Amino acid sequence: MPDDGPRMMNLSALRGDNEFNSLRPQRFTEFAGQKQVVDNLSVMIEAARLRSEPIEHILFSGPPGLGKTTLAHLIANEMQASLVASSGPLMDKPGDLVAILSSLSAGQVFFLDEIHRLPRNVEETLYSAMEDFKVDIVTGSGPGARTITLPLERFTLVGATTRSGMLSAPLRDRFGGQFHLEFYTPEELSVIIRRATASMELQIDEPARVFLAAHSRGTPRIALRLLRRVRDFVQVSGEATITELAARDALERIGIGRLGLDRMDREILRAIIQRFGGGPVGLETLSAVFHEEKDVLAEVHEPYMLKLGLLARTPRGRVATRRAYEYLGLEVPRDMPEAPLFEDDNLA
Numbered sequence: 649m650p651d652d653g654p655r656m657m658n659l660s661a662l663r664g665d666n667e668f669n670s671l672r673p674q675r676f677t678e679f680a681g682q683k684q685v686v687d688n689l690s691v692m693i694e695a696a697r698l699r700s701e702p703i704e705h706i707l708f709s710g711p712p713g714l715g716k717t718t719l720a721h722l723i724a725n726e727m728q729a730s731l732v733a734s735s736g737p738l739m740d741k742p743g744d745l746v747a748i749l750s751s752l753s754a755g756q757v758f759f760l761d762e763i764h765r766l767p768r769n770v771e772e773t774l775y776s777a778m779e780d781f782k783v784d785i786v787t788g789s790g791p792g793a794r795t796i797t798l799p800l801e802r803f804t805l806v807g808a809t810t811r812s813g814m815l816s817a818p819l820r821d822r823f824g825g826q827f828h829l830e831f832y833t834p835e836e837l838s839v840i841i842r843r844a845t846a847s848m849e850l851q852i853d854e855p856a857r858v859f860l861a862a863h864s865r866g867t868p869r870i871a872l873r874l875l876r877r878v879r880d881f882v883q884v885s886g887e888a889t890i891t892e893l894a895a896r897d898a899l900e901r902i903g904i905g906r907l908g909l910d911r912m913d914r915e916i917l918r919a920i921i922q923r924f925g926g927g928p929v930g931l932e933t934l935s936a937v938f939h940e941e942k943d944v945l946a947e948v949h950e951p952y953m954l955k956l957g958l959l960a961r962t963p964r965g966r967v968a969t970r971r972a973y974e975y976l977g978l979e980v981p982r983d984m985p986e987a988p989l990f991e992d993d994n995l996a
């Protein structure tokens with residue numbers, strides 16, 4: 649059996665999903681959940697349309713797979729504008745950014761993914777572009793160097809970040825709309841799964857949908873990925889409909905356990921408890937222990953465990969909560985606080 653265990657995941661593979669692109673919602677009405685975000689965006693778009701103006705700059709934050717990229721495309725669709733996409737880490741120097749900005753036409757949407765990873769000097773170039781629709785460029789060098797101000801068309805920047813806490817205040821303040829995406833409810837995920845199965849011409853019964861939705865970590869991308877794996881198993885075994893039994897069997901085979909945690913999640917919890925006495929453990933240490941990028945731990949594995957109250961973040965590192973011991977079936981230490989150490993930060 650092929651093992652697509654978590655160790656082989658990498659951030660770029662988790663962020664961009666080539667599969668299911670045809671399932672990307674094309675209209676807001678096809679976008680399930682995030683009601684408050686969608687309502688506010690619709691008002692912004694409608695108002696901009698009435699004024700025949702481009703929509704203000706918009707920032708989306710939240711864990712991977714919740715629909716940031718999809719929403720950026722939806723905004724462009726609704727504004728009947730085209731979209732140009734790039735990503736923070738691809739911008740080595742201000743010139744890279746200026747090249748894109750100066751090519752934008754009025755009303756065009758510039759989608760900048762992973763905006764928290766923009767180099768400092770590039771970020772500073774972005775400030776005047778966002779605020780005054782101009783950039784200063786330096787030509788020549790030494791005594792002959794001159795600064796030229798280049799005017800830009802009124803574009804709309806849509807930024808996306810998995811780490812809103814890493815964004816500087818000057819950058820954040822230049823976004824007229826700032827939206828934090830929350831994990832989806834099982835009901836919302838169930839709707840997404842139903843629509844996906846319909847357009848894939850797959851049969852799935854309701855208990856199977858509910859089961860998959862409950863194991864998707866509140867994340868549409870994961871729901872769609874699990875669905876695809878289950879479809880593989882069902883097709884190979886020649887069944888016509890995805891049943892709960894088939895879904896259970898498939899998830900077990902790919903190592904997805906209770907609450908949708910995968911092997912890596914469970915290993916992280918187990919390591920914090922068994923190797924570090926329950927914590928606190930720094931992200932650096934966990935990264936070294938698991939040979940995994942800190943970003944992957946902090947952006948992919950931790951957010952949902954924090955939401956479930958299995959993990960808590962403290963200034964000195966991650967700690968396992970009482971719930972984590974119970975989840976893994978380990979004996980809860982005597983001095984453990986009764987209530988889980990909930991922390992309701994937004995995973996910055």
Ligand SMILES: Nc1ncnc2c1ncn2[C@@H]1O[C@H](COP(=O)(O)OP(=O)(O)O)[C@@H](O)[C@H]1O
Nearest residue numbers: 671672679680712713714715716717718868869
């Ligand atoms: N609300 C939603 N309704 C339907 N499908 C969604 C929704 N949000 C995300 N998806 C699907 O989930 C996948 C991941 O979404 P994406 O926008 O790439 O997430 P992000 O950019 O936040 O990592 C895509 O296949 C997308 O079509």
Ligand SMILES: [Mg+2]
Nearest residue numbers: 663716717761
């Ligand atoms: Mg994305």
